[in-house]
Amino acid sequence: MTLESARESPWFSRATLFVVAAAVLTALGLGGTAVGDLFSPLLGLRAPDAPVSFWAGFGRDLLVGLVLGVAFVANLEFIRLLLFRHQVLVVWAELLALFYGFVLTFDRDFGVIFEVGRSGVSNLYFLITTGAFTTLYVSLIAIVIACVLALAGALGKLSSNGAAYAVATFYISFFRGTPLLLQVVLIYTGLAQLGFVMEAVPAGITALSLCYGAYMAEIFRAGIQGVPGGQREAAKALGVPEGLIFRKVVFPQAMRLIVPPTGNQFIAMLKDSSLVSVVGVWELTRTAQILGKRDFQVFEFLIAAAVIYWVMSVVFEILQSRLEAYYGKGQRR
Amino acid sequence: MKSIGKFATASLLASLLAVPAAYAGETLDRVMSTKTLTMSSDPEYPPQSFLNDNNQMDGFDVDVGKEIAKRMGVELKIVTPSWDIITAGNWGGRWDMSVGSMTPTAKRAEVLDFPAVYYYTPAAFAVHKDSAVDSLDDLNGKTIGSCGGCTYDAYLMKDLEIDAEGAPAFSYDVTAGEIKTYETDTHAFDDLKLGDGTRLDAAFSALPTIQEAIKNGYPLKVVGKPAFYEPLSVATDKGDPEFDAKIAEIVAAMKADGTLKQLSEKWYGVDLTSLQ
Numbered sequence: 001m002t003l004e005s006a007r008e009s010p011w012f013s014r015a016t017l018f019v020v021a022a023a024v025l026t027a028l029g030l031g032g033t034a035v036g037d038l039f040s041p042l043l044g045l046r047a048p049d050a051p052v053s054f055w056a057g058f059g060r061d062l063l064v065g066l067v068l069g070v071a072f073v074a075n076l077e078f079i080r081l082l083l084f085r086h087q088v089l090v091v092w093a094e095l096l097a098l099f100y101g102f103v104l105t106f107d108r109d110f111g112v113i114f115e116v117g118r119s120g121v122s123n124l125y126f127l128i129t130t131g132a133f134t135t136l137y138v139s140l141i142a143i144v145i146a147c148v149l150a151l152a153g154a155l156g157k158l159s160s161n162g163a164a165y166a167v168a169t170f171y172i173s174f175f176r177g178t179p180l181l182l183q184v185v186l187i188y189t190g191l192a193q194l195g196f197v198m199e200a201v202p203a204g205i206t207a208l209s210l211c212y213g214a215y216m217a218e219i220f221r222a223g224i225q226g227v228p229g230g231q232r233e234a235a236k237a238l239g240v241p242e243g244l245i246f247r248k249v250v251f252p253q254a255m256r257l258i259v260p261p262t263g264n265q266f267i268a269m270l271k272d273s274s275l276v277s278v279v280g281v282w283e284l285t286r287t288a289q290i291l292g293k294r295d296f297q298v299f300e301f302l303i304a305a306a307v308i309y310w311v312m313s314v315v316f317e318i319l320q321s322r323l324e325a326y327y328g329k330g331q332r333r
Numbered sequence: 334m335k336s337i338g339k340f341a342t343a344s345l346l347a348s349l350l351a352v353p354a355a356y357a358g359e360t361l362d363r364v365m366s367t368k369t370l371t372m373s374s375d376p377e378y379p380p381q382s383f384l385n386d387n388n389q390m391d392g393f394d395v396d397v398g399k400e401i402a403k404r405m406g407v408e409l410k411i412v413t414p415s416w417d418i419i420t421a422g423n424w425g426g427r428w429d430m431s432v433g434s435m436t437p438t439a440k441r442a443e444v445l446d447f448p449a450v451y452y453y454t455p456a457a458f459a460v461h462k463d464s465a466v467d468s469l470d471d472l473n474g475k476t477i478g479s480c481g482g483c484t485y486d487a488y489l490m491k492d493l494e495i496d497a498e499g500a501p502a503f504s505y506d507v508t509a510g511e512i513k514t515y516e517t518d519t520h521a522f523d524d525l526k527l528g529d530g531t532r533l534d535a536a537f538s539a540l541p542t543i544q545e546a547i548k549n550g551y552p553l554k555v556v557g558k559p560a561f562y563e564p565l566s567v568a569t570d571k572g573d574p575e576f577d578a579k580i581a582e583i584v585a586a587m588k589a590d591g592t593l594k595q596l597s598e599k600w601y602g603v604d605l606t607s608l609q
Binding site for chain 2 (some may be wrong): 290
């Protein structure tokens with residue numbers, strides 16, 4: 001067997017992968033972990049806390065590295081045998097389990113998240129009903145307003161009217177160019193100084209809408225420009241009234257290009273809405289901090305908040321892919 | 334002509350920007366007519382103010398606020414804007430007072446009114462319990478954490494000015510090697526918790542806050558005597574002397590009849606409402 005043909009053999013790539021994985025895992029020095037403890041008796045290391053000689057320690061690291069390397073390669077081989085859908089599910093489950101294990105290593109008391117206080121509701125319930133609910137409705141209202149602003153901004157930027165173009169570019173430039181946190185403070189405290197007093201939630205929604213509207217105006221503009229000019233000409237040739245061309249021909253096709261980045265923006269907004277807490281809105285991050293600060297367990301609650309954000313994002317990722325399928329139906333054959 | 338135009342523009346701008354936040358009696362009228370006293374409070378500052386296990390705001394500051402409202406014969410409502418927003422002034426009538434353990438410094442008094450000092454907090458240094466530091470002298474040159482823009486930060490920068498009546502004199506006994514500031518003091522405790530010298534050598538905060546952290550299992554210890562005592566006052570928006578007078582009168586009465594002392598003992602275990 002020549003070297004060339006050896007390289008083409010699947011066993012060669014598997015062996016290479018195993019060597020690399022085992023080397024990396026050994027270098028990580030995982031001998032002191034729970035897996036390492038399994039091998040301690042083999043190497044004559046009895047008490048887990050006893051000092052370990054260099055060679056015994058290295059031997060244990062190497063053993064763990066080899067075993068985990070085998071497990072890693074075997075796992076990949078197993079996954080290769082599955083259907084695509086099952087591959088996705090298995091890898092997701094494995095990564096989640098790893099993440100869970102990673103969080104457990106923090107050695108924190110996560111039970112506190114489910115603890116029930118005098119109010120008769122668990123901390124998690126309060127976190128969801130007060131925090132996640134506020135985050136969700138603030139973001140939902142803001143994204144709707146932002147879409148309207150974005151459409152207006154995009155049309156302004158595509159307009160041949162100089163004033164409309166100037167207003168749109170000024171708006172986009174200012175709200176993209178300044179930090180959202182400052183916009184929240186400017187709207188809440190700055191406008192109040194001029195006698196225009198807004199409560200915390202409306203001020204927060206206004207800031208989020210204006211800021212995201214500016215970002216999304218560019219997305220909308222790109223989407224509208226992405227529809228080939230021939231579509232408009234064809235509609236004209238068919239005698240479609242001028243006013244209907246944008247609504248019935250250009251816009252639905254632009255939506256196909258607009259939806260994915262807008263879903264992206266919404267997911268980003270879910271998390272950026274935590275900036276609104278500076279004016280006293282109890283959204284998810286703030287509520288987690290408040291609950292955590294009570295007993296100095298902020299970290300536990302921030303992890304809980306992170307998981308809730310993640311779950312919400314996953315739901316909206318699914319909604320986004322449905323919406324994409326709807327607007328993409330013209331492209332399917 | 335030109336100068337008149339300039340003057341007109343300037344005065345127009347000035348009149349736009351200098352709208353007084355409240356006219357005399359406006360705040361008091363609003364409180365009495367709506368039967369609601371709205372107070373701003375930090376929900377992340379136990380034991381002064383926090384969300385208790387009944388999911389309601391509780392703590393020393395909250396109890397003082399409740400008592401003030403009770404004596405006005407109105408309901409207390411609590412809002413939770415951040416420290417930056419409260420200290421920016423121009424509340425626009427969205428809340429009437431802050432009972433937030435705020436120290437009345439000269440610069441702050443330009444933005445807010447401080448009608449009544451209601452207690453004094455000792456400021457103290459905390460180190461990790463494994464630390465070798467055991468006197469204020471040992472802290473010189475160390476990395477010390479505190480809240481940013483607060484009096485502890487100002488003390489470390491040797492730029493603290495407390496102009497409240499009866500504020501006790503103090504000296505700068507510690508020169509920090511490096512000052513690290515946080516959004517709130519308790520974040521400094523989290524960094525100190527990581528280990529002696531990992532991120533911080535010491536944290537500088539209110540003694541009651543440090544004790545509360547220790548009670549909650551933070552591996553900290555207090556070093557030396559309190560560096561200074563800061564008077565803490567109720568704050569109000571500028572421009573309503575009648576409301577300020579009412580607050581001052583109520584707090585004085587609470588001090589005189591022992592209510593404040595009782596609340597202090599309830600939350601801090603000691604009387605911090607008068608100087609020893």
